[in-house]
Amino acid sequence: MVRIPARSGRLRTHFGGDIKIIGTIFQLASKIEAAYFTFMKKVPALRIIILGSGTSAGVPMIGCHCPVCSSTDKRDQRTRCSILVSYNDKSVLVDTTPELRLQAVANHVDLIHAVVFTHGHADHIFGLDDVRRYNTLLGSPLPVYAADATMRTLQKAFSYAFIRQNETGVYRPELEPIIIDGPLDIFGVTWQPIALPHGRVSVLGFRIGNFAYCTDCADIPAASRAMLQNLDTLIIDALRPRPHPTHLSFSQALQIIDDLKPRRAYFTHLSHDARHADIERDLPPNVRVAYDGLILEILSATL
Numbered sequence: 001m002v003r004i005p006a007r008s009g010r011l012r013t014h015f016g017g018d019i020k021i022i023g024t025i026f027q028l029a030s031k032i033e034a035a036y037f038t039f040m041k042k043v044p045a046l047r048i049i050i051l052g053s054g055t056s057a058g059v060p061m062i063g064c065h066c067p068v069c070s071s072t073d074k075r076d077q078r079t080r081c082s083i084l085v086s087y088n089d090k091s092v093l094v095d096t097t098p099e100l101r102l103q104a105v106a107n108h109v110d111l112i113h114a115v116v117f118t119h120g121h122a123d124h125i126f127g128l129d130d131v132r133r134y135n136t137l138l139g140s141p142l143p144v145y146a147a148d149a150t151m152r153t154l155q156k157a158f159s160y161a162f163i164r165q166n167e168t169g170v171y172r173p174e175l176e177p178i179i180i181d182g183p184l185d186i187f188g189v190t191w192q193p194i195a196l197p198h199g200r201v202s203v204l205g206f207r208i209g210n211f212a213y214c215t216d217c218a219d220i221p222a223a224s225r226a227m228l229q230n231l232d233t234l235i236i237d238a239l240r241p242r243p244h245p246t247h248l249s250f251s252q253a254l255q256i257i258d259d260l261k262p263r264r265a266y267f268t269h270l271s272h273d274a275r276h277a278d279i280e281r282d283l284p285p286n287v288r289v290a291y292d293g294l295i296l297e298i299l300s301a302t303l
């Protein structure tokens, strides 16, 4: 509580009084600024939850007892890659991993309003059936955004989920397919798709305001890099220290980060090759390693 002196409206004639008034004004300004940032933190422009940060096999891997798979550091337990993007009281799920139910319960994802897919690999789609719970909670079909090839994979694997339901009490997902063929407007915000090479498959990264998510890529080509300038936060594929034919290695990801110069970047889609703490020790301060449950708030997002 700032106490303003009774005679604060009048400048005193002696020097000490002026200093006191200036000090009081400064204190008040600092308190207003602190209150502003506290308020802003409660209502960030964009809120990202890392639901999963692991590679396709997950970490720990079945049947592996290496130091990373046996680590007691929670950040080394990496479920399959997915994020939740929230703004304007809406939440958009990016990919539906085989651990979707566990991720939703652990992170209190009580409702989502749409699903966006990066590509059709098993580790990114095979939890799709779990969204039926959100159909029940919403009481309506759920919009699902995917590129044409990914949508065909989804409709083949989950044909029953794309049928309009006329009966009640039938517990299966009800999805409304929307093909991505350019920038999307999802709940009043533009999602810019970004083409990324991933072996024989083309993956979509997404830019939302000054945040971007680029998982499952072996490179970011020049045309895509042009769409990733002036970022506040970039989440980027970084599988392991050694090169891999369809994913970026740590040093390749760092080179791209150095080129794009986001304010901060996070590695994702990690294998069991290195512990969280050991990877972070060798990274520059503006590059960190994502872990399951990490929340990123982007206060300055230009949506």
Ligand SMILES: [Zn+2]
Residues within 6 Å of the ligand: 055, 056, 081, 121, 123, 124, 216, 269
């Ligand atoms: Zn993947």
Ligand SMILES: [Zn+2]
Residues within 6 Å of the ligand: 060, 061, 064, 065, 066, 067, 068, 069, 070, 272
């Ligand atoms: Zn292992």
Ligand SMILES: [Zn+2]
Residues within 6 Å of the ligand: 119, 121, 198, 216
């Ligand atoms: Zn993939």
